[in-house]
Amino acid sequence: MIYLDNNATTAVAPEVREAMLPWLGEFYGNPSGGYRFGRQARKAIDESREKVAALIGAHPEEIIFTSCGTESNNAALRSSLSLRPERKAILTSTVEHSAVDEVARFFGETGYDARFVEVDAEGHLDLEAWENALADDEVAVASLIWANNETGVLSHVEAAAEIAAERDVYFHTDAVQAVGKVPLSVADLPVHALSVSAHKFHGPKGVGALYQDRHARFQPLMLGGGQEEKRRSGTENVAGIVGMGVAAELAAARLDARESAAALRDQFEEGVLETVEGSAVNGDRDRRLPNTTNLFFPGVDGEGLLILLDEAGICCSPGSACSTGAVKPSRILKAMGQISSRARSSVRFSLSHHTTAEEVAEAVSAIGTAVGKLQVVLPAGGGRVVGGSGGK
Numbered sequence: 001m002i003y004l005d006n007n008a009t010t011a012v013a014p015e016v017r018e019a020m021l022p023w024l025g026e027f028y029g030n031p032s033g034g035y036r037f038g039r040q041a042r043k044a045i046d047e048s049r050e051k052v053a054a055l056i057g058a059h060p061e062e063i064i065f066t067s068c069g070t071e072s073n074n075a076a077l078r079s080s081l082s083l084r085p086e087r088k089a090i091l092t093s094t095v096e097h098s099a100v101d102e103v104a105r106f107f108g109e110t111g112y113d114a115r116f117v118e119v120d121a122e123g124h125l126d127l128e129a130w131e132n133a134l135a136d137d138e139v140a141v142a143s144l145i146w147a148n149n150e151t152g153v154l155s156h157v158e159a160a161a162e163i164a165a166e167r168d169v170y171f172h173t174d175a176v177q178a179v180g181k182v183p184l185s186v187a188d189l190p191v192h193a194l195s196v197s198a199h200k201f202h203g204p205k206g207v208g209a210l211y212q213d214r215h216a217r218f219q220p221l222m223l224g225g226g227q228e229e230k231r232r233s234g235t236e237n238v239a240g241i242v243g244m245g246v247a248a249e250l251a252a253a254r255l256d257a258r259e260s261a262a263a264l265r266d267q268f269e270e271g272v273l274e275t276v277e278g279s280a281v282n283g284d285r286d287r288r289l290p291n292t293t294n295l296f297f298p299g300v301d302g303e304g305l306l307i308l309l310d311e312a313g314i315c316c317s318p319g320s321a322c323s324t325g326a327v328k329p330s331r332i333l334k335a336m337g338q339i340s341s342r343a344r345s346s347v348r349f350s351l352s353h354h355t356t357a358e359e360v361a362e363a364v365s366a367i368g369t370a371v372g373k374l375q376v377v378l379p380a381g382g383g384r385v386v387g388g389s390g391g392k
């Protein structure tokens, strides 16, 4: 198998798994227990808190462990709306992950003014429109994705956050795809909340974190036993949290290698662009995650391509499958002004430090072959394979 879907999830690092095992075995004490057996678990959680905080330049007490990135997004947005009930608007972009997009839409249907600022063809926010959308002082919370999960494009978060700060608006960023892949620090920015998810950087699934500025108020989503300093009730996922801490440490150590990660991605991308005539990259090629490329194959049905690549043992993503499995043209690519046919003919490939040059070469050749086969089925519209063994 050649796994090129690391934006969907990543392999759990062996060090992470090892660190988690004792907390799934002999050390099963409840971290709230008033005895040593419980206090051990509490200490392990607090050590992880420090590691996750270090990865994003936060203070440990600003880290709230959650069950996933989706929960972190929901908690941040709902908290800020409920703390400012006099403000009846929520501001975000048209290229958010559904864990922000759906929340904004939900509030839009229940009395709020949900404002979605558009992006350009490269995937970048219209900052003037962002500023205008904040001008009437109705916005309770502004939320902008840090790195897009489908294209890898890195938003101008700094500028958007500064504009929100000028209007005294609570600013949240969904940094689920960015954390661990590019250096970032909340210390440098007027960011009130930032979402993180462990399984995107070789940690376990089912654990995330919300950075919450210690000077800003917070209204918990989960009420109950008062864990996480009353900010997120529920007995902690100790093993998951320990795993997240180790994954954060490993990710921090790998950040220096992001240029070589980008070089491998570029090698893959160039290989595909040379092999498939007319293929092109979606989104800004300069300002994006080092591991991601979203490629357009003209005249090729993206779903068909995925099936053929799956048969060849390659995992990649349309970036557009909804939970029912039905494939719709990508909402993100459409928001970038692409017509439905281009959005339907695009596929996301996301690499990791496990990806090798041999895998990249094999994947390029398999893509060439698959596109060639699809042209036989779908001859119109270009997407011809040039040279190599493609098309046989």
Ligand code: PLP
Binding pocket: 007, 008, 067, 068, 069, 070, 071, 097, 099, 145, 147, 148, 149, 174, 175, 176, 177, 197, 198, 208
């Ligand atoms: N935000 C972004 C940008 C994502 O890519 C994802 C996962 O795909 C999420 C949020 C949701 O994270 P989780 O799977 O931990 O709920």
